[in-house]
Amino acid sequence: MILAATTNESLAHTSNYLIYSAMAVYLLAFFAHMAEWILGSRSKVARTAAALTADASSSAADSGTVKVQVAKKGGGTAVLERPKVVTRSSSGNRDVPDGPGAAGGDVKGDLYGRIAVSFTVLAFLVEFSGVLTRALSVQRAPWGNMYEFNLTFSTVAVGVYVTLLALKKNVRWLGLPLVTSVLLDLGLAVTVLYTASDQLVPALHSYWLWIHVSTAIFCGAVFYVGAVATILYLFRDRYEAKLAEGGKPGNFATSVLERLPAAASLDKFAYRVNAAVFPLWTFTIIAGAIWAGDAWGRYWGWDPKEVWSFITWVAYACYLHARATAGWKGRKAATLALLAFGCWLFNYYGVNIFVNGKHSYAGV
Amino acid sequence: MSKTEAAPEEAPRTAAERGRAERAADERELGAAGSQLSTAPAEDLSNGPVGIGVLGWARWFWRQLTSMRVALVLLLLLSLGSIPGSLIPQTNVDELKVADFQKRHDTISPIYEKLGMFHVYSSVWFSAIYILLFVSLIGCIVPRTWQFVGQLRGRPPGAPRMLTRLPAYTTWRTEADPEQVREAAAAMLKKRRFRTHIVGDAVAAEKGYLREAGNLIFHVSLILILVAFAVGQLFKSEGGKLIVQGDGFSNTLTQYDDFKSGSLFKTDDLAPFSFTLDRFDATYERSGPNLGTAREFVAHVTYSEGADGKPQKKAIEVNKPLVVDGSKVYLLAHGYAPTVTVKDGRGKVVFHGAVPLLPIDNNISSSGAIKVYDGYTDAKGKWDQLGFAAFFVPTYGGKGNGTMFSQFPALDFPVLNVGAYHGSLGVNSGLPQNVYQLDTDKMKPFKDDQGKVLKKTLLPGETLTLPEGAGSITFDKDIKQWASFQISQQPGNNLALTGSVLAIAGLAGSLFIQRRRVWVRAVTGKDGVTVVEMAGLGRSESAKLPEELADLAVTLIPEAPTAPDPAPEPAKDQVAEPAEAEGAEK
Ligand code: HEM
Numbered sequence: 001m002i003l004a005a006t007t008n009e010s011l012a013h014t015s016n017y018l019i020y021s022a023m024a025v026y027l028l029a030f031f032a033h034m035a036e037w038i039l040g041s042r043s044k045v046a047r048t049a050a051a052l053t054a055d056a057s058s059s060a061a062d063s064g065t066v067k068v069q070v071a072k073k074g075g076g077t078a079v080l081e082r083p084k085v086v087t088r089s090s091s092g093n094r095d096v097p098d099g100p101g102a103a104g105g106d107v108k109g110d111l112y113g114r115i116a117v118s119f120t121v122l123a124f125l126v127e128f129s130g131v132l133t134r135a136l137s138v139q140r141a142p143w144g145n146m147y148e149f150n151l152t153f154s155t156v157a158v159g160v161y162v163t164l165l166a167l168k169k170n171v172r173w174l175g176l177p178l179v180t181s182v183l184l185d186l187g188l189a190v191t192v193l194y195t196a197s198d199q200l201v202p203a204l205h206s207y208w209l210w211i212h213v214s215t216a217i218f219c220g221a222v223f224y225v226g227a228v229a230t231i232l233y234l235f236r237d238r239y240e241a242k243l244a245e246g247g248k249p250g251n252f253a254t255s256v257l258e259r260l261p262a263a264a265s266l267d268k269f270a271y272r273v274n275a276a277v278f279p280l281w282t283f284t285i286i287a288g289a290i291w292a293g294d295a296w297g298r299y300w301g302w303d304p305k306e307v308w309s310f311i312t313w314v315a316y317a318c319y320l321h322a323r324a325t326a327g328w329k330g331r332k333a334a335t336l337a338l339l340a341f342g343c344w345l346f347n348y349y350g351v352n353i354f355v356n357g358k359h360s361y362a363g364v
Numbered sequence: 365m366s367k368t369e370a371a372p373e374e375a376p377r378t379a380a381e382r383g384r385a386e387r388a389a390d391e392r393e394l395g396a397a398g399s400q401l402s403t404a405p406a407e408d409l410s411n412g413p414v415g416i417g418v419l420g421w422a423r424w425f426w427r428q429l430t431s432m433r434v435a436l437v438l439l440l441l442l443s444l445g446s447i448p449g450s451l452i453p454q455t456n457v458d459e460l461k462v463a464d465f466q467k468r469h470d471t472i473s474p475i476y477e478k479l480g481m482f483h484v485y486s487s488v489w490f491s492a493i494y495i496l497l498f499v500s501l502i503g504c505i506v507p508r509t510w511q512f513v514g515q516l517r518g519r520p521p522g523a524p525r526m527l528t529r530l531p532a533y534t535t536w537r538t539e540a541d542p543e544q545v546r547e548a549a550a551a552m553l554k555k556r557r558f559r560t561h562i563v564g565d566a567v568a569a570e571k572g573y574l575r576e577a578g579n580l581i582f583h584v585s586l587i588l589i590l591v592a593f594a595v596g597q598l599f600k601s602e603g604g605k606l607i608v609q610g611d612g613f614s615n616t617l618t619q620y621d622d623f624k625s626g627s628l629f630k631t632d633d634l635a636p637f638s639f640t641l642d643r644f645d646a647t648y649e650r651s652g653p654n655l656g657t658a659r660e661f662v663a664h665v666t667y668s669e670g671a672d673g674k675p676q677k678k679a680i681e682v683n684k685p686l687v688v689d690g691s692k693v694y695l696l697a698h699g700y701a702p703t704v705t706v707k708d709g710r711g712k713v714v715f716h717g718a719v720p721l722l723p724i725d726n727n728i729s730s731s732g733a734i735k736v737y738d739g740y741t742d743a744k745g746k747w748d749q750l751g752f753a754a755f756f757v758p759t760y761g762g763k764g765n766g767t768m769f770s771q772f773p774a775l776d777f778p779v780l781n782v783g784a785y786h787g788s789l790g791v792n793s794g795l796p797q798n799v800y801q802l803d804t805d806k807m808k809p810f811k812d813d814q815g816k817v818l819k820k821t822l823l824p825g826e827t828l829t830l831p832e833g834a835g836s837i838t839f840d841k842d843i844k845q846w847a848s849f850q851i852s853q854q855p856g857n858n859l860a861l862t863g864s865v866l867a868i869a870g871l872a873g874s875l876f877i878q879r880r881r882v883w884v885r886a887v888t889g890k891d892g893v894t895v896v897e898m899a900g901l902g903r904s905e906s907a908k909l910p911e912e913l914a915d916l917a918v919t920l921i922p923e924a925p926t927a928p929d930p931a932p933e934p935a936k937d938q939v940a941e942p943a944e945a946e947g948a949e950k
Contacts, residue, residue, distance in 0.1 A: 085910040085917075086533045206683040279871040286864040294683045297602075297694035297850045299857065300593075302457060302485050307450035314443040318436060320875075324404055325432045343443070351450070 018130030039109030315340035449484030578873020
């Protein structure tokens, strides 16, 4: 018999309030980000064009001189001059500096950007508590249906972003697209997908639920971050290519794209993010297979969900291969990455909603 | 990196020619130093077949097949080819759905049939894709492995002439003499687990071979997984068995209700074990929006391994199969088996037992048949057979409710509806009998007062008396449950698991480890002061490489302390001053 099988109604209500509050705060973050982008558009920086038209042989970047502290034998520290390291891009990359970020160096814009980040962190905490109370209200992992899946998904995506910010990575440019889509995701969750908190069907009673579903959500969130970076890469790359050919991109494009990191940086970021979770996605599928082996008596049965996980996996493998193949780097590889993310999205929404399979836990 | 063309779009408009020529020279030189940093095959697909005749073409074809580009295309095809199987019903997943689909789409179905769309994953074209992919994979791994072994036995290539052209570069002047610097650098790099040796005036070092090893392990384990899959398909066996509470099962072919096996499976391969279903417990949600949803299913069994093993108890749950001797017993479904007693006209019991009925909805409304094959004689003493169409609901809605269907899955208000027939049950017709269906073709119904089929809804303990002294049927108070199990044996699972673990480990090595080379050159400059140059080269551009190079330099500097800057002299072999571009590497 399951202990505490009844759901705790008041906790479930608290969870709902917290989710609505988080949405309100995300909305504030959204407006603050908008303000940041709008104020930032006042600054006129055109470093990309300058860099692209300069003499290439002088376009090596300098990582600068950094002082490093080195512990001496007898205690105490000595400050060593860290040597200058000159870095060069290999051929095929434009040597272009990263954009200054949404605020574009505008002080007020920067202030709004910081406010937006603070709101995002706050909203993250509120949403996280919402997910936690939801879990407590049912005394299980909060991943029993699509509503809960959506909540956790956006929480993790924002969590990844906040963690990158905390690690002092240059990712604030992700803020606006991320917050926008989190709002959409939550809006969908509380309207179309809402499911009252409840217990799980027996097939979901397994510790593999924790392992398989948590990694699946995590991978999805990270793939999502990768996809956003890839889309921005495609825009920015087109912009740089146009400039390099001597073209004149429109004012709006210039204003927005100029402030993004360089195409090469975006591309690298997207690759790292996708490559880093690919082994985890592999693990997710294997964990799912082991669970299916326990629950349904076969490890792999070509159930639609299994098929689409496999397709997603193969698509990302394609992307990684493309990166290793000379003729497919850059835009072509980026297109593959987006296709792969499309497969992931379809696996999540499409298969649950349009295709009937054994994974019909979703409760939509 | 081994690309030798300079993309035109980045060539500067000013001094473009010079830049291009310089770059080309660089690339040639870097090509040598950067060669073998991976074992990825070079892309030289544009060439036609070399040599003549069949052999030339065969070789060309083989080169195509094992190239990265074709691997990429095959991978794309594999993912595309998997799609239809997820959208069109598949025979091996759900035959009923396939039949239903074929009924509804009679124009497209024959075409789908021809294309193998109802069994995509075992169709010719799908098999062709993955077999080609795996041939390509093997054709790719074997040479790469040899190449990698060669690299492990060889040594990192010597320093390129112009270290300044490498992605990360640093230099300083020192008082120490070149020999000393080289020794110190070699020792330092060795300590940091670089493979290091001194060639000429420079130290060459390399690290991160695990990347390549991981990549090879990953691809090999893909093959391992495929082999495991094939072994599993060929040797597997899988059968179903429905067991009523109190009954038992022993693992021999004759005991199965249905049985499937791979083409290389032999009956002696069945593991000898037996088990009895002692009890089945089910609990359901009693309130809330999911009223009636199952919360827990547990089948309590006693099993013994081998012909005469010690009996042991075990609870089988949905996610917790019983594992005996390499076989797994999964709980699949459950239902009710009402106990009935059938008597003939003289009061002799001709049938007594629990009759398993099959659920037809979530609240376990169940239907089935009660069949009396032997021992029954009618009022005139003539031999006959009896059949009852049975419909059972665990929770009856009540007479006024208007529905016969069950309202809840638990045994809250059980009733059994029976319709009575006599005649031939059709056992001797040679056709397979479905025990859960009553074939009334050769049977006559008992009639009620209005001349309709005699039917009655019975409460536990109630009896339906057949007309004209034909006997009776009693719905006993003892309602049993049954559980159905899938017993499967699939060798190769451990191999698949090993392959999967290796695949993840290899992948992690392949994606997270950087393979990179570092060179340290120390020579005496024109003014007699030693010039140290350090440079690094990686597989891909990475922000970590310059960082690491700086770290290495910092470690080396105490051994080769910086000398004061020379009097300004024209740099002979120096790149132009680096442009001040803050924030390029973050
Ligand atoms: C069964 C299908 C295959 C899958 C799922 C697969 C998957 C992968 C993945 C995920 C990577 C990325 C790891 C990394 O970047 O280091 C990779 C790399 C690689 N694969 Fe495959 N692969 C497959 C077949 C092949 C075939 C047929 C070939 C040879 C023609 C091949 C050659 C390579 C090479 C050379 C690399 C390394 C590229 C590099 O050094 O960066 N793969 N593969």
